[in-house]
Amino acid sequence: xxxxxxxxxxIVGAGPVGLCAGIAxxxxxxxxxxxxxxxxxxxxxxxxxxxxxxxxxADPAYSENFVQFALESARLWQEFAAESGINLQSPTLFxxxxxxxxxxxxxxxxxxxxxxxxxxxxxxxxxxQARMAISAPSERALEPRAxxxxxxxxxxxxxxxxxLGQAVSLAxxxxxxxxxxxxxxQAIVLAHGFGAAGMKQFVPALQTxxxxxxQMVRVAHMxxxxxxxxxxxxxxxxxxxxxxxxxxxxPQAPPETDVDLDPILALLAExxxxxPPVAKAAVIESWAGLxxxxxxxxxxxxxxxxxxxxxxxxxxxxxxxxxxxxGTYLSQLISGKTSDSVxxxxxxxxxxxx
Ligand code: GLY
Numbered sequence: 164x165x166x167x168x169x170x171x172x173x174i175v176g177a178g179p180v181g182l183c184a185g186i187a188x189x190x191x192x193x194x195x196x197x198x199x200x201x202x203x204x205x206x207x208x209x210x211x212x213x214x215x216x217x218x219x220x221a222d223p224a225y226s227e228n229f230v231q232f233a234l235e236s237a238r239l240w241q242e243f244a245a246e247s248g249i250n251l252q253s254p255t256l257f258x259x260x261x262x263x264x265x266x267x268x269x270x271x272x273x274x275x276x277x278x279x280x281x282x283x284x285x286x287x288x289x290x291x292q293a294r295m296a297i298s299a300p301s302e303r304a305l306e307p308r309a310x311x312x313x314x315x316x317x318x319x320x321x322x323x324x325x326x327l328g329q330a331v332s333l334a335x336x337x338x339x340x341x342x343x344x345x346x347x348x349q350a351i352v353l354a355h356g357f358g359a360a361g362m363k364q365f366v367p368a369l370q371t372x373x374x375x376x377x378q379m380v381r382v383a384h385m386x387x388x389x390x391x392x393x394x395x396x397x398x399x400x401x402x403x404x405x406x407x408x409x410x411x412x413x414p415q416a417p418p419e420t421d422v423d424l425d426p427i428l429a430l431l432a433e434x435x436x437x438x439p440p441v442a443k444a445a446v447i448e449s450w451a452g453l454x455x456x457x458x459x460x461x462x463x464x465x466x467x468x469x470x471x472x473x474x475x476x477x478x479x480x481x482x483x484x485x486x487x488x489x490g491t492y493l494s495q496l497i498s499g500k501t502s503d504s505v506x507x508x509x510x511x512x513x514x515x516x517x
Contacts, residue, residue, distance in 0.1 A: 173348035176355030178206035182314040183490030189321040208452025221271040236488030255302035256389035258293040336471035357455040368512035374453035376416035382444035464510040
């Protein structure tokens with residue numbers, strides 16, 4: 164019989180990436196334990212956007228290989244959502260408020276056509292101050308808090324174990340927790356977003372990880388006809404418990420999740436300019452999260468350089484979108500079933516150290 168170290172995969176972080184990786188590994192027949200600190204992470208704080216067209220394909224900075232990876236993950240989400248009972252909201256309405264945003268949407272429509280993604284020129288909703296509108300049926304969003312619960316249920320139903328604990332140090336095949344416990348495993352995966360930066364003294368590639376603070380607001384009793392509306396970096400998400408307005412983006416902010424008044428006021432002013440009824444809405448919640456960014460804005464997925472330790476973080480604005488494809492790829496890497504040199508080159512942590 165194999166020892167527990169030989170058969171166990173330990174994942175740090177029960178966010179979308181950790182959970183999707185855990186589910187993929189369990190489905191591949193491995194034994195998995197997830198260690199989570201219990202504090203809400205970036206996945207909980209996020210808008211839950213599954214938007215490969217708007218976030219990646221429309222941005223010329225992203226390579227074709229990465230766009231294809233993101234599109235594959237969006238496709239996997241449809242299977243995942245059906246299995247886990249997660250509701251995917253669509254279509255997404257893209258709005259342009261300025262001449263520059265009109266040009267951006269026009270080029271997004273051209274890119275969509277090349278990728279075979281449907282986009283439909285449409286009327287600007289009556290209550291919105293914009294110049295151009297496009298509807299994109301394949302751009303979706305999910306409700307993160309409900310989706311996390313569904314993924315945890317699926318992980319546990321597949322036989323995964325959840326452990327509450329805060330990881331503080333690392334050695335080959337060995338993870339120590341703040342309460343003094345030490346866990347050993349065949350492979351340890353650091354999937355706890357910007358929290359993984361706390362391990363940078365053990366894993367040099369993690370020195371590239373930086374926080375990009377994002378803040379959101381929820382207002383009561385507002386639902387829009389289009390469940391997801393985007394204009395520039397502003398978005399409105401109609402949820403059962405109100406309208407979520409996102410999101411600020413501050414790479415200079417300290418790595419704390421306090422809500423700061425000035426960025427929230429600027430976000431609400433921008434929201435009110437696009438959708439004037441926001442002025443009369445009641446703010447019922449605001450919160451913040453830290454997007455885990457890297458210097459090339461691409462994830463860190465693969466061997467960390469420390470024996471038996473892998474990384475699955477650095478997902479920046481797209482943790483939810485990329486989680487299923489990262490989970491599948493990571494499971495194949497750990498089981499030695501992939502030699503995908505394209506993904507290895509694109510995502511390997513070693514690109515920052517070699
Ligand atoms: N994916 C949207 C955001 O990070 O705000």
